[in-house]
Amino acid sequence: GAVVSQHPSRVICKSGTSVKIECRSLDFQATTMFWYRQFPKQSLMLMATSNEGSKATYEQGVEKDKFLINHASLTLSTLTVTSAHPEDSSFYICSARKQGINEQYFGPGTRLTVT
């Protein structure tokens, strides 16, 4: 199989604090991981693509300094939302891709609420 986990599944934080979301590929090595944001009843919005050991590539309009991505190993990528504000409240989903394979496998998502 190709299982991707995310932690936490749900987080509530206060405005101004930082939140870290972990994405792990449990049974395969992910050379590429993707981070998406999804608003209610809307499609996935790609935020950034990260390859293990190198800097993430951010999509236009996504603030690099606000959404810090670290792909430290072939099984772990983290997204840190720094100085979170209520408008950052959203459903964040990661996905992972095996080398040489074209499918993406998604994590279960993390619901972030900033109060």
Add this chain to the structure above:
Amino acid sequence: QKEVEQDPGPLSVPEGAIVSLNCTYSNSAFQYFMWYRQYSRKGPELLMYTYSSGNKEDGRFTAQVDKSSKYISLFIRDSQPSDSATYLCAMKLNTGNQFYFGTGTSLTVIP
């Protein structure tokens, strides 16, 4: 024009009906075509994966790719209430990492 167009629905069908979900695309260079199912408040789950043209069948699901028309379809036979979800199509070029997603079609199967 968006790279991938998908009717958002919502689509509502009675249990047992055949469901047809579709996407059109503009880039003839797309080679890989995928369908994902996403339940509410969950991450998308890969349902079907097709390379280039043709049909692929897996149980009650059939994926079709018509590259000449730039049109892909997902058929669900004998639809069940558990099929109620949002279905996303996705496409990819032969190279690179970028995936192109449709907006998703919301499906409700009524018992």
